[in-house]
Amino acid sequence: xxxxxxxxxxxxxxxxxxxxxxxxxxxxxxxxxxxxxxxxxxxxxxxxxxxxxxxxxxxxxxxxxxxxxxxxxxxxxxxxxxxxxxxxxxxxxxxxxxxxxxxxxxxxxxxxxxxxxxxxxxxxxxxxxxxxxxxxxxxxxxxxxxxxxxxxxxxxxxxxxxxxxxxxxxxxxxxxxxxxxxxxxxxxxxxxxxxxxxxxxxxxxxxxxxxxxxxxxxxxxxxxxxxxxxxxxxxxxxxxxxxxxxxxxxxxxxxxxxxxxxxxxxxxxxxxxxxxxxxxxxxxxxxxxxxxxxxxxxxxxxxxxxxxxxxxxxxxxxxxxxxxxxxxxxxxxxxxxxxxxxxxxxxxxxxxxxxxxxxxxxxxxxxxxxxxxxxxxx
Numbered sequence: 001x002x003x004x005x006x007x008x009x010x011x012x013x014x015x016x017x018x019x020x021x022x023x024x025x026x027x028x029x030x031x032x033x034x035x036x037x038x039x040x041x042x043x044x045x046x047x048x049x050x051x052x053x054x055x056x057x058x059x060x061x062x063x064x065x066x067x068x069x070x071x072x073x074x075x076x077x078x079x080x081x082x083x084x085x086x087x088x089x090x091x092x093x094x095x096x097x098x099x100x101x102x103x104x105x106x107x108x109x110x111x112x113x114x115x116x117x118x119x120x121x122x123x124x125x126x127x128x129x130x131x132x133x134x135x136x137x138x139x140x141x142x143x144x145x146x147x148x149x150x151x152x153x154x155x156x157x158x159x160x161x162x163x164x165x166x167x168x169x170x171x172x173x174x175x176x177x178x179x180x181x182x183x184x185x186x187x188x189x190x191x192x193x194x195x196x197x198x199x200x201x202x203x204x205x206x207x208x209x210x211x212x213x214x215x216x217x218x219x220x221x222x223x224x225x226x227x228x229x230x231x232x233x234x235x236x237x238x239x240x241x242x243x244x245x246x247x248x249x250x251x252x253x254x255x256x257x258x259x260x261x262x263x264x265x266x267x268x269x270x271x272x273x274x275x276x277x278x279x280x281x282x283x284x285x286x287x288x289x290x291x292x293x294x295x296x297x298x299x300x301x302x303x304x305x306x307x308x309x310x311x312x313x314x315x316x317x318x319x320x321x322x323x324x325x326x327x328x329x330x331x332x333x334x335x336x337x338x339x340x341x342x343x344x345x346x347x348x349x350x351x352x353x354x355x356x357x358x359x360x361x362x363x364x365x366x367x368x369x370x371x372x373x374x375x376x377x378x
Contacts (some may be wrong), residue, residue, distance in 0.1 A: 001047065008044040015041060016081060017357040019073040019086045021314050026070045029288040034072040035064035054203035055080070057210025059317075061180045061236035061281050070283030071330040078316040083348055091199060094220050120157075125165040130300050131164075145332040149325060152308055153279040154177045166300055176291045177308070179279035183238035186216075188271035189229040205256055212234040213257060228270065229255065236281065246274045282308045286293050295327050303328040303334055314347040 066236035125133035258265040333339040
């Protein structure tokens with residue numbers, strides 16, 4: 001990237017400093033698109049095209065004109081800009097279901113609880129602003145407290161069948177939120193292919209779609225000794241692919257892989273899996289923040305968790321989903337007055353120069369508010 005393009009990012013540092021993950025900062029930036037943000041701060045076309053938009057396609061799963069500037073700044077700061085010497089990614093040594101969720105369920109069951117699959121929540125039984133039971137079709141489960149730990153699409157489906165939730169404006173407003181289509185593929189090739197890096201983020205193939213591919217021979221223990229190559233390739237904002245047949249999708253995926261690593265061109269696919277996931281991941285669209293829920297709801301004993309839940313921790317994506325889960329559990333412990341709260345590790349403090357810049361910026365903002373009337377559209 002030429003120096004002139006990289007230097008064009010310097011004015012953007014003001015927005016990074018100004019966005020401190022507070023409610024006020026979210027409301028200042030959430031109505032602006034990411035593309036408008038970069039344009040207003042004079043980022044070069046090449047830097048936006050070759051650096052920032054690819055980050056958005058694999059970080060927020062949508063092109064810049066469809067992403068909130070607030071979400072963009074939050075994601076970029078957490079994953080990339082803050083504490084750059086510490087930046088790293090740790091991948092699970094197998095599927096999340098096998099390595100994380102199955103042991104977790106076993107631990108829950110050993111503690112005396114039951115995990116009941118295939119029970120879709122259809123309503124809540126409410127008495128004096130407290131939920132006394134959870135309705136799942138013909139079954140009713142007594143409840144001392146309720147945590148919803150689902151994505152936006154799942155939550156909207158629950159609200160659509162629940163008169164109790166529909167009676168609350170905060171839950172009705174969830175219909176204003178959206179999600180993004182994902183395509184997940186796994187391909188088994190007939191030969192070993194040298195892949196320089198086990199995880200790869202890609203762009204430039206489709207203007208509105210980002211994708212990643214992973215060398216599962218290197219990442220997953222079960223494929224370490226496979227005679228061939230096993231690849232996971234996932235596509236985000238993949239709505240244009242979901243209507244294609246599996247065969248058409250596999251041709252496209254192999255072609256994309258071959259563009260990155262030419263050896264894939266001669267390889268043969270001997271097995272494959274194609275999974276279409278419509279409305280699967282959160283869409284942080286401009287203006288969506290005002291409809292997202294905090295962990296506490298208007299029901300005394302109903303709490304929320306997920307990557308789309310509003311909090312001030314500063315984490316993002318799967319990390320944020322985990323943190324909000326702990327926060328919701330701690331709220332239940334506090335509400336019931338029993339149990340041991342979980343420790344939540346804080347995100348590392350901002351570096352000193354960022355702290356100083358944010359403190360100065362906030363002082364100037366407070367001063368301007370005391371002088372100028374609250375007249376202009378933020």
